[in-house]
Amino acid sequence: MKETWRWFGPLDALGLDEVAQTGAAGIVNALHEVPYGEVWQSADIAARRHLIESAGFDWDVVESLPIHEAIKRGDAPLEPLFANYRQSMANLAENGIRTICYNFMPLLDWTRTDLASPLPRGGTCLRFSAPKMAAFELYMVGRRGAEADYSDAVLAAARAWFAQASSDDQAELLKSIMSGLPGAYDRYSLETLRRALDAYQGLSRDDLRANYKRFLQEIIPTAQELGLSFCVHPDDPPRDILGLPRIVSSADDIGWVLDAVDAPENGLTFCTGSLGANPLNDLPEMVQKFGARIHFAHLRNVVKDPDGSFEEGTHLGGDSDMVAILRALLAAESARGISLPFRPDHGHDLLDDSGRKTHPGYPLIGRLRGLAELRGVIAALA
Known part of the structure; x- marks a missing residue:
């Protein structure tokens, strides 16, 4: 190889x-x-x-x-x-x-929700959190019907996360989700992401x-x-x-x-x-x-x-x-x-x-x- x-x-x-x-x-x-x-x-x-x-x-x-x-x-x-x-x-x-x-x-x-999730012995890793992704879809993007894609436990955890999330926390979540786009390609804001989703x-x-x-x-x-x-x-x-x-x-x-x-x-x-x-x-x-x-x-x-x-x-x-x-x-x-x-x-x-x-x-x-x-x-x- x-x-x-x-x-x-x-x-x-x-x-x-x-x-x-x-x-x-x-x-x-x-x-x-x-x-x-x-x-x-x-x-x-x-x-x-x-x-x-x-x-x-x-x-x-x-x-x-x-x-x-x-x-x-x-x-x-x-x-x-x-x-x-x-x-x-x-x-x-x-x-x-x-x-x-x-x-x-x-x-x-x-797609990841965390770019620097702490590791037990030091360092960080990429992470995909189902509750954070649910919170992003439900409360930040406002996608109709998103509840059907997640379990009750994940939805409860999403509500809890969003209830205590600051504006900086929400901005960091958006940045993390956008970071999978390679190179210099433009990232989406919440508004441009909604418009892009409408096209689909x-x-x-x-x-x-x-x-x-x-x-x-x-x-x-x-x-x-x-x-x-x-x-x-x-x-x-x-x-x-x-x-x-x-x-x-x-x-x-x-x-x-x-x-x-x-x-x-x-x-x-x-x-x-x-x-x-x-x-x-x-x-x-x-x-x-x-x-x-x-x-x-x-x-x-x-x-x-x-x-x-x-x-x-x-x-x-x-x-x-x-x-x-x-x-x-x-x-x-x-x-x-x-x-x-x-x-x-x-x-x-x-x-x-x-x-x-x-x-x-x-x-x-x-x-x-x-x-x-x-x-x-x-x-x-x-």
């Missing part, structure tokens, strides 16, 4: 000289400064690739080539957006970038699936022509958020995605944290089932609570059996004769990480610890 590191380019507080000291050989990067729906110009891709390669790395994976919200909603006309997307793909292929990670989560990317009004799970299938039918043939591998990132968390359906959360969902356009180029980013947050998912079994279509792996771990809350664990110490997962991934890549790129994901903020102002979930020391642990397991299994 090939060690890679997510780097946010000029937007990143970490320099490539620091990343080099982690031992990772490859970089995962994107042109986050380009607005969604616009073409990634070949010259800009070439300049970023030169920057990465000059520091001694390969640019192994694009994460992400984002999908415009109009495509997810199924608005018309979409042909210009699909044309721009295909042109970006062609420009990436022209510059030797062959693996594209993306997601089909409506409106929000990964009435969109069902079947509607979103139909729009996703159209995207695959428009894009995967071009990927085949260009020699590109696409790999969808699972939903994070693997549950509906803000009343928006999420459709890449389980083994059945992934099976549907891969069958929608049954081609090797239509593949999966195997994120052990996203899939591990769903208690029904058996991750080693999923690797065995979908291993031929896994093009990229995010390796992290979560610790789940009975109410649907969870937080980032250590890479080897959460609820998922990382050793069994890595054993299955090594078997899958061996069967295919490839070196599968992976990266340590969402580390704890440890020691002086808190002063570096890195992107939430992407500290230096916390991810370095995770990479070292994963490297050790892989070496032992190999």
Whole structure:
């Protein structure tokens, strides 16, 4: 397996000289400064690739080539957006970038309610609190029908939290929920979020699936022509958020995605944290089932609570059996004769990480610890 590191380019507080000291050989990067729906110009891709390669790395994976919200909603006309997307793909292929990670989560990317939840022995981690999310939906956004998505116990805890929450607490919650959007992409205020949710009004799970299938039918043939591998990132968390359906959360969902356009180029980013947050998912079994279509792996771990809350664990110490997962991934890549790129994901903020102002979930020391642990397991299994 090939060690890679997510780097946010000029937007990143970490320099490539620091990343080099982690031992990772490859970089995962994107042109986050380009607005969604616009073409990634070949010259800009070439300049970023030169920057990465000059520091001694390969640019192994694009994460992400984002999908415009109009495509997810199924608005018309979409042909210009699909044309721009295909042109970006062609420009990436022209510059030797062959693996594209993306997601089909409506409106929000990964979602957390706490960016610095304290850990027992020091440091902090990302956390998703079901009561805080319920409070956000019910009392801050004011989403009708949100009560139906939560248990009575979670609703009671949400009321209690909101009753004592200050305006600063509420502002921090909004900031945390918005922080999953990558790079320099604009965050939502409560008012702009309400308007964005209105645009999705009435969109069902079947509607979103139909729009996703159209995207695959428009894009995967071009990927085949260009020699590109696409790999969808699972939903994070693997549950509906803000009343928006999420459709890449389980083994059945992934099976549907891969069958929608049954081609090797239509593949999966195997994120052990996203899939591990769903208690029904058996991750080693999923690797065995979908291993031929896994093009990229995010390796992290979560610790789940009975109410649907969870937080980032250590890479080897959460609820998922990382050793069994890595054993299955090594078997899958061996069967295919490839070196599968992976990266340590969402580390704890440890020691002086808190002063570096890195992107939430992407500290230096916390991810370095995770990479070292994963490297050790892989070496032992190999």
